[in-house]
Amino acid sequence: MAFAERVRHLVPEGAYYMLARAQALEAEGREIIHLEIGQPDVATFENVAAAGVWAIQEGYTRYTPPAGIPALRRAIAEDAGRRRGMQVEPAQVVVGPGAKPALFFPTLALVRPGDEVLYPDPGFPTYAAMIGVAGGVPVPVPLREEEDFSFDLATFDRLVSERTRMVVLNSPSNPTGGVLGLAALEHIAEVARERDLWVLSDEIYARLAFDGRPAPSIASLPGMREHTVICDGFSKTYAMTGWRLGYGIMPEALAERVELLLTHSIGCTAAFTQQAGLEALQGPQEQAEAVVAEYQRRRDVLVAGLNGMPGVRCRTPQGAFYVFPNVKAWRMSTSERTSNEVADYLLEEAGVAVLPGSAFGTYGEGYLRLCFANSMENIEKALERMAGALGSARCQPPNSSGGGGSRMRGRGRP
Numbered sequence: 259m260a261f262a263e264r265v266r267h268l269v270p271e272g273a274y275y276m277l278a279r280a281q282a283l284e285a286e287g288r289e290i291i292h293l294e295i296g297q298p299d300v301a302t303f304e305n306v307a308a309a310g311v312w313a314i315q316e317g318y319t320r321y322t323p324p325a326g327i328p329a330l331r332r333a334i335a336e337d338a339g340r341r342r343g344m345q346v347e348p349a350q351v352v353v354g355p356g357a358k359p360a361l362f363f364p365t366l367a368l369v370r371p372g373d374e375v376l377y378p379d380p381g382f383p384t385y386a387a388m389i390g391v392a393g394g395v396p397v398p399v400p401l402r403e404e405e406d407f408s409f410d411l412a413t414f415d416r417l418v419s420e421r422t423r424m425v426v427l428n429s430p431s432n433p434t435g436g437v438l439g440l441a442a443l444e445h446i447a448e449v450a451r452e453r454d455l456w457v458l459s460d461e462i463y464a465r466l467a468f469d470g471r472p473a474p475s476i477a478s479l480p481g482m483r484e485h486t487v488i489c490d491g492f493s494k495t496y497a498m499t500g501w502r503l504g505y506g507i508m509p510e511a512l513a514e515r516v517e518l519l520l521t522h523s524i525g526c527t528a529a530f531t532q533q534a535g536l537e538a539l540q541g542p543q544e545q546a547e548a549v550v551a552e553y554q555r556r557r558d559v560l561v562a563g564l565n566g567m568p569g570v571r572c573r574t575p576q577g578a579f580y581v582f583p584n585v586k587a588w589r590m591s592t593s594e595r596t597s598n599e600v601a602d603y604l605l606e607e608a609g610v611a612v613l614p615g616s617a618f619g620t621y622g623e624g625y626l627r628l629c630f631a632n633s634m635e636n637i638e639k640a641l642e643r644m645a646g647a648l649g650s651a652r653c654q655p656p657n658s659s660g661g662g663g664s665r666m667r668g669r670g671r672p
Contacts, residue, residue, distance in 0.1 A: 267390045271383050272617025276601070280611040291640045293628040294611040296432060296580065298497040302534075303545050306496055309537035313530035322526045325517040326353025326505070330532045333539045334505050338490065341464070342475045344483065349510045352517055353535075355527045357462050357491035357504030362388045363519040364487045364508060365424070368456050369394040373423035376414065380582070380615055380622030382432050382460065394423065400621045403584060406573060407436030411445050418449055424456040425449075430463040430473050433618045433627035434582040435575020437467065443476045450485050457486045462504075463578040465495040465546065468554045473577050477507070484509055494579075495546055496538045503527065503535045553579050556630040556637055563641035564628075567648055579631040582615065586624035588648065597623055608647035610640045 276294045284290050301307070325331065331348040339346035354360055361384055369375060371393035377385040379398030389396040399414050401407040409427075425446060429438040438446075450457050459476050467473045477486040491504025506516060520526070557575060564572040564583045572583035585600050595603075597614035604610045604626075615625030630637060 264391050264393065268387055269383075272613050276605070276611055276613055276617075280605060283605070283609070289609055290605070291610045291632070291636050291643070293630070293632060293637075293640055294613050296494075296629050296631070297499040298494065298549065298579075298631045299633060300497050300549060302497045302501070303538070303541075305541045306498065306534050306538045309541075310501070310530050310534035313533035318529040318533050320529060322529045322532065324521040324524075324526050325513065326351065326527060327529065327532050327536075330536050330539075333536055334507075337539045338488070338507055342478045342488075344475075344478045346507055347510070350507050350513055351505055352508070352513050352520065353503070353505045353527050353532065354520060355502040355504070355524060355531075357460075357489050357493065358384060359520065359524065360487070360489040360491075360504055360506030360516075361385070361458065361460065362391070363516045363523075364456075364458060364506060364512060365389065365392045365394070366519060367512060367515045369423055372421065374419060374421040375424045375426060376417055376422060377426035378409065378428055378431065379620060380433055380618035380625070381426075381428060383618065385426050385428075386619070389426075395421070397422075398619055398621065401431065401434055401436060403573060403625075406576070407431060407434035407582065408438055408442050409446065411442060414446070415449070418453065418455075422453065422455060424458055426458045426460065427476060428460040430467060430575070430577025432463065432578055433580050433613070433615065433622065433625075435578045435580045437471070437473045437576040438476075440474050443474060443479060447476055447479045447482050447485075451481050455485065457482065458489065459486055460489045462489065462491055463494055464490065466550055466553060466579060467577040468550070468557065469576070471576065487512070492535050492538055497549070498534070498538070501531050501534060503531050553630065556632070556634055557581065559634065560628065560630050560637050560641070563638075563645075567645050570648070579629055581628050581630065582625050583628070584625055597625055601626060604644060604647060607650075608640075608643040610643050610647075 273295050280290045331351040334351045335346040335348045365388045369392040374395045374397050375389045376397045376399050378401050386396045397417050400410045402410050457476055464473050476482055477488050488507040492498040560581055561572050561574050564570050569587035570583050572581055575581055588595050597616050601612050601614040613627040615622030
């Protein structure tokens with residue numbers, strides 16, 4: 259079948275592919291620990307779920323304005339502005355079914371055929387996909403482990419050209435958990451202002467920041483409100499992945515264009531879902547804060563366990579709910595193993611589903627992504643299984659004496 263050029267580059271997301279493989283093994287009777295899919299293990303908060311049920315019972319099942327119900331747009335503007343220390347007007351808010359429309363539609367509205375768009379690598383696979391669909395040219399910017407997976411600013415400066423139209427940021431990051439510091443954001447903002455570039459800032463994990471250090475938004479820097487689109491949503495913070503509720507914050511003129519794209523593609527977001535979102539923002543926040551504290555506890559256990567395995571090193575992520583360990587030292591006999599092979603090995607031999615770093619771009623090769631939005635019991639069980647599998651005779655790091663992978667030696671952060 260002859261497909262249009264705009265969709266020929268599209269491939270499945272690695273998370274869904276690995277999930278399907280893991281579920282197939284479960285259907286055969288295998289016990290699989292799921293560290294591959296990025297969603298909270300807790301149920302949607304009780305007050306939020308009750309608000310959604312109430313809304314259905316009260317008849318909130320009809321069409322809504324394409325950009326979202328006014329009450330939710332006002333609540334988002336107030337909450338997002340307060341958390342970022344900036345003024346946000348309701349007219350700048352566009353609500354969609356999930357956060358991806360706030361990535362895709364601004365890109366469609368702004369990127370012209372041949373425009374270059376810089377994006378993080380390793381990064382969320384949708385970035386390259388949406389740039390290609392818009393007719394743009396994806397230009398990956400490496401995230402360096404030795405720089406806590408921040409933007410390689412020297413490479414960024416070299417890659418920016420007269421053809422650059424947009425820069426995509428993601429902080430905290432999927433898959434690395436890295437957070438862009440204020441100095442890096444100021445550097446990128448200066449370039450954006452000087453060259454009149456757009457910045458698409460994916461901040462879906464903004465509330466999941468650890469060690470008492472918030473993740474700053476580039477939109478809050480001087481002169482950047484006019485250059486920035488913020489993408490955010492309810493899935494990660496409020497355990498609402500299946501509700502499909504997200505939003506974008508952008509200059510009003512762009513919001514009007516994006517609203518038209520919503521009108522002619524999706525129509526509108528479910529009314530009862532928006533009522534649940536309103537409760538999420540205006541209701542008590544203690545459970546959201548408690549979940550972040552629990553994620554941090556799990557993070558610390560997972561990082562320590564991974565760093566106790568010979569040939570594995572793992573930096574401590576500053577946000578999101580992922581770790582991104584370096585497994586480049588692992589070999590099969592005398593040959594280096596790709597991250598895809600390591601992920602396959604762990605699934606088949608250990609019953610632990612993880613994602614290869616290569617699923618997130620060229621610079622992700624040699625790494626794995628593990629999601630710690632799972633129970634502490636499963637995380638500890640996964641570590642034990644991984645240590646045994648990686649320490650077996652079939653999978654040894656260079657210069658290993660064998661069998662040491664099962665000993666959890668805490669090396670600390672590399």
